Amino acid sequence: MGALLRVRAVAAKEFWVLLRQPQLLLLLLAGPVLIMVAFALSFEVDRAKPRAVVVVEPGSEGEELFERFQDRFTVRTRFQGTVQSVEQADQMLRNDETDAAIILPPDPSESVRRGEQAVLEVRYSSINPIYGTTVPNRANGLVLDLNQALVREGIARELEDAGTAREAIEDLDRQLARVNEAAESLATPEAQAATSELDSTLAELEQTLEVLALVESGEGEEDVDRSLEQTRQAREQLAELQEAQEGGAPSVKDRIGLTELEQQVGLLQEQVSEIPFDVPPRVLANPFRLDLENLAPYEPDALGFYTPATLALLIQHIALSLASLAIVRERLSGAYELFEVSPLGLGELLVGKFLTYAGLVFGVNLAVAAVLVGTLEVQVLGGFLRLAVAMMLLTLASLAAGFLLSTLSRSQLQAIQIAMLMFIASGFFAGFLFPLDQLGQPARSFAYLLPATYGIQALQDVMIRGQWPAWTDFLGFALIFAISLAVARHLMGRKKV
Amino acid sequence: MPVIQVKRLVRDFGPDRVLKGLDLTVEEGEIFGLIGPSGAGKSTLMRVLTGYLEPTEGEVAVFDRAPTTFVSADRRRIGFMPQSFVLYGGLSVRQNLNFVAGLYGLSFLRRRRRVRETLEFVELWDARRKTAARTSGGMQRRLQLAAAIVHEPALIFVDEPTANLDPILRRKFWDEFKLLRDNGHTIFVTTQYVGEAELCDRVGLLSNGRIIAAGTPDELRRQAFDGEVIELTLAGDPGHTGTQLEALENVGHVVEVREERDGDGPVSRARLVVDDADVVLPKVFETLNGADIRSADVLNPSFDEVFFRLVRNE
Ligand SMILES: Nc1ncnc2c1ncn2[C@@H]1O[C@H](COP(=O)(O)OP(=O)(O)OP(=O)(O)O)[C@@H](O)[C@H]1O
Ligand SMILES: [Mg+2]
Numbered sequence: 001m002g003a004l005l006r007v008r009a010v011a012a013k014e015f016w017v018l019l020r021q022p023q024l025l026l027l028l029l030a031g032p033v034l035i036m037v038a039f040a041l042s043f044e045v046d047r048a049k050p051r052a053v054v055v056v057e058p059g060s061e062g063e064e065l066f067e068r069f070q071d072r073f074t075v076r077t078r079f080q081g082t083v084q085s086v087e088q089a090d091q092m093l094r095n096d097e098t099d100a101a102i103i104l105p106p107d108p109s110e111s112v113r114r115g116e117q118a119v120l121e122v123r124y125s126s127i128n129p130i131y132g133t134t135v136p137n138r139a140n141g142l143v144l145d146l147n148q149a150l151v152r153e154g155i156a157r158e159l160e161d162a163g164t165a166r167e168a169i170e171d172l173d174r175q176l177a178r179v180n181e182a183a184e185s186l187a188t189p190e191a192q193a194a195t196s197e198l199d200s201t202l203a204e205l206e207q208t209l210e211v212l213a214l215v216e217s218g219e220g221e222e223d224v225d226r227s228l229e230q231t232r233q234a235r236e237q238l239a240e241l242q243e244a245q246e247g248g249a250p251s252v253k254d255r256i257g258l259t260e261l262e263q264q265v266g267l268l269q270e271q272v273s274e275i276p277f278d279v280p281p282r283v284l285a286n287p288f289r290l291d292l293e294n295l296a297p298y299e300p301d302a303l304g305f306y307t308p309a310t311l312a313l314l315i316q317h318i319a320l321s322l323a324s325l326a327i328v329r330e331r332l333s334g335a336y337e338l339f340e341v342s343p344l345g346l347g348e349l350l351v352g353k354f355l356t357y358a359g360l361v362f363g364v365n366l367a368v369a370a371v372l373v374g375t376l377e378v379q380v381l382g383g384f385l386r387l388a389v390a391m392m393l394l395t396l397a398s399l400a401a402g403f404l405l406s407t408l409s410r411s412q413l414q415a416i417q418i419a420m421l422m423f424i425a426s427g428f429f430a431g432f433l434f435p436l437d438q439l440g441q442p443a444r445s446f447a448y449l450l451p452a453t454y455g456i457q458a459l460q461d462v463m464i465r466g467q468w469p470a471w472t473d474f475l476g477f478a479l480i481f482a483i484s485l486a487v488a489r490h491l492m493g494r495k496k497v
Numbered sequence: 498m499p500v501i502q503v504k505r506l507v508r509d510f511g512p513d514r515v516l517k518g519l520d521l522t523v524e525e526g527e528i529f530g531l532i533g534p535s536g537a538g539k540s541t542l543m544r545v546l547t548g549y550l551e552p553t554e555g556e557v558a559v560f561d562r563a564p565t566t567f568v569s570a571d572r573r574r575i576g577f578m579p580q581s582f583v584l585y586g587g588l589s590v591r592q593n594l595n596f597v598a599g600l601y602g603l604s605f606l607r608r609r610r611r612v613r614e615t616l617e618f619v620e621l622w623d624a625r626r627k628t629a630a631r632t633s634g635g636m637q638r639r640l641q642l643a644a645a646i647v648h649e650p651a652l653i654f655v656d657e658p659t660a661n662l663d664p665i666l667r668r669k670f671w672d673e674f675k676l677l678r679d680n681g682h683t684i685f686v687t688t689q690y691v692g693e694a695e696l697c698d699r700v701g702l703l704s705n706g707r708i709i710a711a712g713t714p715d716e717l718r719r720q721a722f723d724g725e726v727i728e729l730t731l732a733g734d735p736g737h738t739g740t741q742l743e744a745l746e747n748v749g750h751v752v753e754v755r756e757e758r759d760g761d762g763p764v765s766r767a768r769l770v771v772d773d774a775d776v777v778l779p780k781v782f783e784t785l786n787g788a789d790i791r792s793a794d795v796l797n798p799s800f801d802e803v804f805f806r807l808v809r810n811e
Contacts, residue, residue: 334583338644341547341577341654342600343569 042443050099052077060106117289125295312455323402324415381466394455400484426452506555517706533703539687576650586630601648721806726796732789738765
């Protein structure tokens with residue numbers, strides 16, 4: 001009984017304490033739900049299609065081909081239009097204004113005539129081993145589709161052009177029919193009877209002629225010999241016929257249609273010889289071949305790819321958590337009042353905290369990066385200077401955001417809670433789990449408020465692409481830093497009313 | 498020239514009016530005690546004086562300047578000891594004091610010297626390496642006081658320094674305040690212990706958002722009883738002593754007559770309120786010539802009583 005009362009007391013106390021912090025409850029419940037809803041609203045399957053430009057030479061066969069099969073290019077991409085030069089397309093790829101450049105050869109027929117597949121080149125720039133296969137996959141599909149369409153269209157055209165061949169085939173058909181007819185009739189029993197009758201008549205004639213030849217000599221002898229010869233030939237032929245008759249219609253057919261068939265075959269062969277026999281069938285069936293080129297300097301494995309993003313999330317989270325407690329803790333403990341009464345300026349307070357936190361976060365994460373490079377052989381293509389600069393900028397922006405968070409928080413628990421939510425939101429929206437460009441609104445706008453969004457891009461640029469972060473990322477860091485600090489400073493400076 | 502001058506100060510928290518038009522003057526080099534019950538607004542007044550809170554209405558001048566417009570030179574002349582321990586439990590005693598000395602911009606050498614002097618002054622030098630969280634409540638309070646004086650401010654605000662301390666430590670704190678005062682510091686101290694008013698040079702009684710009385714302890718006592726009090730004990734039966742006491746009305750004002758018995762018979766105890774006890778006392782003996790005066794003392798009423806009367810009179 002006593003235990004029950006005590007448990008009830010604790011439960012009731014917890015209930016009221018929680019209820020007294022409506023913002024905290026709201027954050028606890030609504031925060032994750034909001035993130036999931038924003039994610040569901042923003043994740044667009046259509047955005048999984050890569051953006052693409054097509055490079056064609058104006059007036060070329062390539063352009064004509066593109067216009068003829070345009071739908072096949074546009075259905076599997078977010079088609080952005082055509083450009084005229086490869087350089088222009090490369091520039092767009094480098095500036096991340098497009099995901100793929102499809103380069104059509106100016107004269108594909110020429111290659112085919114030479115017996116070679118025409119090359120459809122697709123350039124892209126991806127370092128993502130998981131989502132980076134979108135362009136290659138879709139490029140393969142495009143080439144397959146294009147080849148099928150070309151072959152199908154080719155057969156249809158051949159059929160139209162092939163009037164002579166069709167006539168020849170029809171001729172052949174007719175002849176065959178005639179041969180068939182004849183063969184059928186010769187093979188009937190009546191015909192066989194007639195033939196054997198003819199044979200016996202010829203046999204009698206032969207015997208008579210033989211007797212005549214023995215009896216008669218002189219002038220009439222030559223005629224008789226010739227007639228006997230003819231009769232024997234006729235009998236030989238008849239024997240063959242009879243033999244064929246016994247074998248049925250097909251054997252007859254053999255004998256009757258042969259000559260004409262031979263003629264027809266000769267004609268067909270002549271026509272077939274116009275087709276270019278030195279083009280291999282592989283080329284005829286697949287006139288296009290895909291040539292993929294990834295402009296990214298190196299395609300890392302999953303570990304290499306996720307290391308920069310993980311580091312970015314880690315930096316943001318540590319910095320944000322540390323800084324988010326900085327002000328609220330002092331305010332709650334009362335130390336803040338001591339600061340207010342002392343000559344310490346708010347700017348000095350912030351800078352002082354900044355120095356230590358920045359050094360700590362920066363040092364810890366640089367050490368983490370060094371361990372990754374040393375033990376897991378993760379690459380830092382851009383070198384440690386670039387890495388240090390990018391990490392420092394991310395640290396500063398995250399700390400500034402954390403200070404703002406700290407001035408807004410009513411309690412330490414609330415501050416921690418918001419920091420945690422920011423961490424989860426960053427996983428979803430900052431380009432960690434899904435590439436940023438697969439997200440629509442409202443997540444897109446939200447993503448640009450997170451330091452990690454710029455951090456992931458910047459660290460990927462440095463570690464995988466081996467280059468300085470984009471100026472847009474520098475701008476993002478600078479804006480978050482300046483605006484957060486200005487607002488935090490303003491909120492802190494406000495007298496308690 | 499007064500160090501602190503407050504006129505018609507009003508401070509609201511939302512709809513609640515905590516300070517309701519308050520006047521106050523604190524002179525240089527004195528210990529000014531602000532006495533009032535819990536929730537009277539003592540800490541609020543102190544926060545307005547240090548510039549942490551803005552006044553809702555009225556005029557506040559500290560060193561002839563509105564506290565909300567203090568520049569850092571002004572702030573260096575002020576020390577502040579909050580009501581609770583707000584320093585860092587994780588740091589050692591000396592690290593804490595070093596930090597505060599740094600906040601006031603003490604140079605390295607001066608900081609070293611002052612940290613040591615101050616810790617010795619509050620008797621924490623031996624405990625300087627102890628982590629603040631592991632020191633006792635009284636030590637933390639002394640550390641907090643050290644933090645308020647380490648930069649040698651001209652004006653020191655101390656908010657309930659002696660609350661919940663044992664009498665010996667309380668006495669020590671007041672001894673320290675007196676020492677500081679003798680060295681020329683002005684001390685503005687709040688307390689709930691009415692008895693501590695006696696230890697101040699001047700006292701203000703804060704009740705219900707107003708200063709209901711201000712002055713030296715003696716002045717307050719006089720104000721509470723409208724003068725000084727002589728307590729008389731006369732022997733004899735009540736009728737007789739009553740006549741005798743009536744005669745005293747021409748030298749003072751007789752209040753509170755009580756009839757009692759002691760071992761020898763009935764006695765009357767009476768309080769006579771007079772303007773100046775030293776002048777009046779010989780006249781009392783003169784007037785009561787022949788009466789059986791058992792005792793006649795100048796009463797020194799406890800400050801509890803003074804406070805109670807002043808609040809009741811309000
Ligand atoms: N920040 C605040 N917000 C709202 N009300 C406040 C605030 N600070 C003080 N008060 C109110 O003002 C009144 C006076 O508080 P204050 O702390 O000044 O009293 P105090 O005299 O110092 O009491 P104690 O002796 O217990 O310290 C109280 O009723 C309190 O609730
Ligand atoms: Mg108080």
